[in-house]
Amino acid sequence: MSDSSRHVLVHADDVTKTFSTPAGDVQAVRGVTLSVRRGETVGVVGESGSGKSTLARLIMGLQPCTSGRVLFDDQDLSTVKGGDLRRLRRRMQMVFQNPFGSLLPHYSAVANVIEPLRLHGIGSKSSRRARAIELLDTVGVSEHFADLYPTQFSGGQQQRIAIARTLALEPELLVCDEPTSSLDVSIQAQILALLAELQQRLGLSCVFISHNLAVVQRLADRVAVMSHGKVVEEGPTAQIFDAPQDPYTQQLLSAVLPVTA
Structure with missing residues (x-):
């Protein structure tokens, strides 16, 4: 096209x-x-x-x-x-310059990705976690690290988590x-x-x-x-x-x- x-x-x-x-x-x-x-x-x-x-x-x-x-x-x-x-x-979702500043520091990686799903009332508790794990895997963050906190990741890994979170609501932009x-x-x-x-x-x-x-x-x-x-x-x-x-x-x-x- x-x-x-x-x-x-x-x-x-x-x-x-x-x-x-x-x-x-x-x-x-x-x-x-x-x-x-x-x-x-x-x-x-x-x-x-x-x-x-x-x-x-x-x-x-x-x-x-x-x-x-x-x-x-x-x-x-x-x-x-x-x-x-x-x-x-x-x-529509936004990926910011400073990944650490855009993440909730007291939430684990998987909880950060779950949060927009929770706020919009999408899925059950277990299905939200499964979806968040899937998204983290999509951006290259292993399930083994899903329960670590943002401070435990490098800047590049933090940005991957932030990108996973933006994808949670299946945006078009x-x-x-x-x-x-x-x-x-x-x-x-x-x-x-x-x-x-x-x-x-x-x-x-x-x-x-x-x-x-x-x-x-x-x-x-x-x-x-x-x-x-x-x-x-x-x-x-x-x-x-x-x-x-x-x-x-x-x-x-x-x-x-x-x-x-």
């Missing part, structure tokens, strides 16, 4: 986000329009402060847009309330905000390979946020380049890498470091 024939799952329509500060208003995101189709991975790249993470939170509905709107499966996130919003949130930037380069490659495998196997749509083009090159079908809150260039990954048009994109590419396998 061609990209153009895939149904658009999430669409940010001319979204802007303005924050009020003692020094005045700051526009973190300025008129961004971006679509993600079913089964597609879109990389969003740019330097720190370019608005990438704010855009991720707008797409997830974690922050309201100052103007514009975000549609998920043709539903405006700003108008969905109550139980409908709760059901919608099951379909994953928003990954710098999910490998706190990890060693060799571990980065392992997590990227895991995400690529899961995306293909489960048919997930993904928004992958990074400051490094080399990271998204391994995953993304399309790339959007952000600078000062705006998308300055967008296109298929090969096009962005082979023939970047914007000077800012050219500057980013000149500083690309490879992600080793």
Whole structure:
């Protein structure tokens, strides 16, 4: 199926986000329009402060847009309330930069994965644990370590547990905000390979946020380049890498470091 024939799952329509500060208003995101189709991975790249993470939170509905709107499966996130919003949130999950900070430290690995199932009232106690064990195995964490606590795992293993938890509710969209930037380069490659495998196997749509083009090159079908809150260039990954048009994109590419396998 061609990209153009895939149904658009999430669409940010001319979204802007303005924050009020003692020094005045700051526009973190300025008129961004971006679509993600079913089964597609879109990389969003740019330097720190370019608005990438704010855009991720707008797409997830974690922050309201100052103007514009975000549609998920043709539903405006700003108008969905109550139980409908709760059901919608099951379909989108986020993988954060700091895996330890996103896990419950007083819960074991398996309990962390069980928690979203418990909160949404899915399954029995025994079936939740069985499902959580299955998910941990899917991301490469053995059942033998399921009852250990986050502090007993390495950073890479913690991120695997965090990814398993995001998959518990069988989401259609994953928003990954710098999910490998706190990890060693060799571990980065392992997590990227895991995400690529899961995306293909489960048919997930993904928004992958990074400051490094080399990271998204391994995953993304399309790339959007952000600078000062705006998308300055967008296109298929090969096009962005082979023939970047914007000077800012050219500057980013000149500083690309490879992600080793």
